[in-house]
Amino acid sequence: MAEAVRPGGLAAVALALVLVACGCANLRFTRGPFLELDASALPPGETRLHDVLAELGPPDSLSRIGTGFAFLYERFDARERQLGLSVPWVEGLKLVLGRGTLRRQALLLEFDADGTLLTRRLDDRSDRIGSGVALQFVVVVAPLVDVSAFTDRAPQHRWGAGLLHPLPQGLNREQDPDTGDGSLEQLATPRKAGQRTLEARKPEAPL
Amino acid sequence: MMTLLKLAPALLLAFVFSVGCASYDRRAGVENFWRETSLVEIQDGATTRAQILELLGPPSQLIALGDRVVFYYLRERTRGRIGVFVLYNMQTENISYDRAIFFFDEEGVLVEHSFSREEIPLG
Numbered sequence: 173m174a175e176a177v178r179p180g181g182l183a184a185v186a187l188a189l190v191l192v193a194c195g196c197a198n199l200r201f202t203r204g205p206f207l208e209l210d211a212s213a214l215p216p217g218e219t220r221l222h223d224v225l226a227e228l229g230p231p232d233s234l235s236r237i238g239t240g241f242a243f244l245y246e247r248f249d250a251r252e253r254q255l256g257l258s259v260p261w262v263e264g265l266k267l268v269l270g271r272g273t274l275r276r277q278a279l280l281l282e283f284d285a286d287g288t289l290l291t292r293r294l295d296d297r298s299d300r301i302g303s304g305v306a307l308q309f310v311v312v313v314a315p316l317v318d319v320s321a322f323t324d325r326a327p328q329h330r331w332g333a334g335l336l337h338p339l340p341q342g343l344n345r346e347q348d349p350d351t352g353d354g355s356l357e358q359l360a361t362p363r364k365a366g367q368r369t370l371e372a373r374k375p376e377a378p379l
Numbered sequence: 380m381m382t383l384l385k386l387a388p389a390l391l392l393a394f395v396f397s398v399g400c401a402s403y404d405r406r407a408g409v410e411n412f413w414r415e416t417s418l419v420e421i422q423d424g425a426t427t428r429a430q431i432l433e434l435l436g437p438p439s440q441l442i443a444l445g446d447r448v449v450f451y452y453l454r455e456r457t458r459g460r461i462g463v464f465v466l467y468n469m470q471t472e473n474i475s476y477d478r479a480i481f482f483f484d485e486e487g488v489l490v491e492h493s494f495s496r497e498e499i500p501l502g
Contacts, residue, residue: 197468204475204497221482225493230480234442234449241444254468285445287491311398313461313468323474328439328453329407 195256195266195310201319202249207277207294214281214292221287228279233327235349235356237282240290244356245279250301250319259307266310271303272317278358321360399463404456406499409439411454413479413494414501426489431481444482447490452479456499475499 207228214224224243231243251273256266275298282291304316327350337345349357412435413421420426420434431450438450459472477499482491 193466195468196466197470199470201472202474222491225480225491229493229495229497230451230478232476234444234451234480236442236444239445241447256468310465311463313463313470315470323457323472325407326453326455326476328451329455331440 192257193255194258195254195268195308197252197254197256197268197270197313199252199254199313199315200250201323203322204247206247206249206275206296207245207279209279209294214289216289216292219289219292221283221289224281224289231281233349233356237355240282240284242283242356243279243281244358245281246277246359248274248276248322248359250274250317250322252315252317252319254316256308256310264310266308268306268308268316269303270306270316272301272315272319274299274301274319274322276359280356398465399461401461403459405458406454406456408454409436409452411452411477411479411499411501412436413452414477414498421489421492423489423491428483428487428489431489435479438481446485448483448487450481450483454478454499 209228214227228245232246233244235242252270254268254270256268259265259267275296277294277296279294280292281289284290301319302317306314306316308314330350335342341348349355421431428448428450435450435452439453440449440451442449442451454477456475456477457472458475459470461470462468475497476495477497478495480493481489484490
């Protein structure tokens with residue numbers, strides 16, 4: 173039978189942690205308020221485009237799909253907690269352990285050509301999105317988990333620049349999920365898979 | 380002089396524990412003029428594409444959905460705060476969008492429109 177941990181031992185560990193803790197951090201990146209949608213709301217076959225716009229407002233992105241069209245709504249809340257530990261005999265540096273979690277929502281709505289809702293699917297989940305270890309200056313606050321794929325500017329800002337893309341991307345413009353001309357893509361979808369591979373982009377640099 | 384001496388410990392503590400703070404507020408996209416335009420001016424079944432362009436300017440994105448044409452307007456705001464203390468640090472960043480969307484029929488007449496619930500102050 174395992175020996176019970178004495179309260180004094182726990183206190184000693186807590187005290188040691190307090191003494192070596194240095195530069196702990198809490199980082200948070202969010203997009204918009206989360207959607208609050210009942211399971212029975214917006215029933216397919218009965219809901220019209222007007223009802224969706226009145227209930228949810230404009231989507232984050234939309235695209236022509238077949239003879240109809242589709243809306244995509246996305247929200248996220250990314251958090252990273254960092255534990256900083258002082259490094260013995262090294263002034264001004266800390267050892268940082270970071271772990272990131274993400275809650276995200278994606279709501280896909282598909283309409284027919286007349287604007288009647290055909291399908292609806294809301295995905296709401298929480299995931300771990302990575303962890304990391306680094307040696308940093310004490311006064312530095314930098315994320316160890318890359319969330320730039322979520323915090324990048326919306327594709328609508330880049331729409332006009334599409335004609336200036338390098339040739340492989342330009343040739344793939346008809347299938348580009350950012351143009352609203354035939355496909356949609358969730359935030360942070362890797363560009364090494366799917367139709368983006370046709371754009372022959374350079375691999376993303378590792379952290 | 381005495382007051383300064385009394386405040387010295389507090390100032391020293393503040394110096395030790397608050398190394399730096401920052402906040403930022405970035406905006407991108409088109410101006411969200413739909414927030415100041417009177418709703419009477421925008422009417423489904425009456426307003427035309429030309430009138431919307433006159434009121435709001437060019438859209439962020441223009442999308443062809445079969446027979447429909449969509450004007451999609453987007454204003455983006457990123458607000459962040461960074462606090463660097465010796466024992467505890469924090470960073471928060473929130474992205475909000477102010478959007479307006481207009482669906483036109485093949486005649487160029489507005490059939491549906493909507494504004495986001497999130498609003499970004501003009502300017």
